Amino acid sequence: MNRQPLVTCLASALCAFAVSPAIAQRVDYANSFDQALAGVFEAREKDWRDGAVVYQVYVDRFAPSANLDAKRALYPAPKRLHAWTDLPTHGVYLPEAKVWSHEIDFWGGDLQSLRGKLDYIQGLGADVLYLNPIDLAYTNHKYDTLDYRAVSPEYGTRDDARALARDVHARGMKIMLDGVFNHMGRNSPIFRQAEADPHSKYRDWFVFGPQYAGGARAWALAENLPELNLENPAVRDDLFNGHDSIVRGWLRDGMDGWRLDVAFDIGFKVLGELTQAAHDEKPGSLVVGEIANFPKEWYPSVDGLIHFTLRQVILGVAGGRIDAATGQQMIARIVQDADYEHILKSWVYLDNHDTVRLATALPDPAQRRLAQVLQFTLPGSPNLYYGTELDMPGGDDPEMRAPMRWDLVKADNPVLNWNKRLVALHKDNRALRVGNYRAITASKLIGFERYTDRAADTVVVLLNPSDMPVTDTVLVANSKLMDGTRMVNLLADKADPAALADTRLFAALMHLTLPAHGFAVLKPDVAPPGGYTNYKRVQ
Incomplete structure (x- = not known):
């Protein structure tokens, strides 16, 4: 066969059509695929709300006040002020106040003391500081608002809140408040x-x-929590529609968004109005709803939601209550059924002020680590509850609201360093922050990839939630990952003999063994030493 004419012919795009319409069709498809992704990830990267790392603070319990004696008058009986080393315990019901006694137990934290701990929060790698309610209220949790426009004196003043926002912004971070607009x-x-x-x-x-x-x-x-009549336009005007409304006023004061308490009770229509009002007042602000329902239809009424369902799946998988195959299907269904741009803005949490703490929910450290790998690699914004990075324990309310254990914040604390490593993993990898999601075909493992328009960004995540080692062959359906690619384990620990070594991808397949509760977070090596790479024409 004379090869030269064919080579010459293939040099021309028009001739390629003539020689092989099928080849031309595939070229067109590849080009259209790349064009469809063009600019998508760049736009996501410019939006601070996508894949941000969120740190949650319960102000009364986060940092002890520098001058507690000067504040004691702010806690009159039956309120009680505790020593920082005390642990919260369940109290008795107080019929006259219509609250439980543990709801009015205080530890004395305030906005000023919080400002003194911003170095720590920034050092963790947090992008967003989220505060449980700070508005004027009787209880320590502040979900029983007396005045939305004032700060509870135990925490400080509205000027203190503005100063906190300025300090946060000076560090390149954002700050969000908890909005309790369903009831007072x-x-x-x-x-x-x-x-x-x-x-x-x-x-x-x-x-x-x-x-x-x-x-x-x-x-x-x-x-103690009478509901607001949100069908009344005057109520909605005061809360968010009016120029001097609560939502708009706090955004003008420097806040960057709202986490909405019991948002599922507020409903689609009112949530949509509130979210639009926030965006009108401050374009690019974030509204995240506390919505325990399946996420699918709640967008765009909110920008994102608190991932109740995903939390249950992650804890169920890590705790052995949900097998790998079912967990894989559940995760894929949650992601695929919802609008992906909103999924990236939703918060992936494992514990908070309303749940048992992670260290109590999963007492086995190996199970906790597996759950956290999922938290920091699945699409969305990882949400760290204060103290979780230290493995603070805590059962049901009020035990999960214990004061921050600052005595555990040490440079050699392995749990703290593990959490910092996860935060860095999420932030340093473009695909984990803003990339798409695609399930990996596996029979015994949970697996997925996060990918962008660049092969080098790809991250492949594989987990074995069982209590036995598992060997599996998995299919990674990424057309840009080249045959023979070395896959580097980003979470390999040389001090851990059970850690998965780097592996290779052959014809889109990987054969590997993961130990019990093991995981691998793999990234392709697109520029191996020696000067040759088969990625030279595939980006």
């Missing part, structure tokens, strides 16, 4: 007025009736 506290002046006077202008701000315990509709039947 029963001692709020407007509720008291509405309750006492049927002709009050605030009467229709709540829902009264003899069918309700205490006379008013309350969230989850908690009489």
Whole structure:
């Protein structure tokens, strides 16, 4: 066969069509695929909300006040002020106050003391500081708002909040508040007025009736938390629509977004209005909803949500209650059924102020590590609850709200260093921050890849949630990963003989063994030593 004419012909795109329409069709497909991805990842990288690392602080319990004696008058009986070394315990119900005694136990943390710990938070690698409610309220948790526009005096003043926001921004970070807009506290002046006077202008701000315990509709039947009537336009104007509304005012004060308490109770329509108002006031602000439901239809009513379902799947897989195959299917379904741009803005959490702490939920360190690898590699924004990076334990409310263990913050703390390593892994890898998701075909392992328009960015994640070593052959369906590529384990630990060594990809397949509760986070070596790479024409 005379090869020269064919080579000459293939040099021409037009001739390529003539010689092989099928080849030309494949070239067109490859080009269109790359064009479809062009600019997508760059746009995501410019949006601080995508894949951000979030650090959550419960202000009363995070950092001890520098001058606690000067504040003691702010905690009158039946409130109690504890020593920082005390642990919270379940109390008794106080019928007159309509709260549990542990809801009004305090440890004295405030915004000023928090400002003194920003070096620590930044040192972890956090991009976003999220505060549990700081508005004026009777309890320590502040979910019973008395005045949305004021800061609880135990925490400081609104000027203190503005100063905190300035300090956070000076470090290149963002700050978010907790918005409790479904209900208020029963001692709020407007509720008291509405309750006492049927002709009050605030009467229709709540829902009264003899069918309700205490006379008013309350969230989850908690009489201390009367629900706002969000169908009333005046309520929505005060909360978020009006120029001087609560949502807009705090954004003007320097806050960058809102985490919305019990957002599933607020509903699609009102959430959509609130999110739009926040974006109108501060373009690029973030609204994240506490939504325990399946995520699919809650976007774009919110920018992102707190991943309740994903948390349950991760803990179930890591704890051995969900097998690998089922966990793989569940994760893929959660990601694929929801709008991906919003998935990247959603928070992947393993514990918070409402759940048992991770160290208590998964007492086995190996299971915890596996869960955290999933948290920091799946699409979304990893959310660290203060103290989780130190393996602080804590059971049900109020045990999970113990004061921060600053005595454990040491340079040689292996748990702290492991968490810093995970944060760095997430932030240093473009695909983990803003990349797409694709499930890996496996029979015994959980596996997925995060990928962008560049082969070098690809990260392949494989996990063995079982309590026995597992050997499996997996298919990585990434057309840009070249045959024979060495896959480097980013979490390999030379001090750990069980750590998976680097492996190779042959014809899109990898054959490997993972130890019990083992994992591998692999990245292709696209520039091996020696001067030759088969990635020279594949980017």
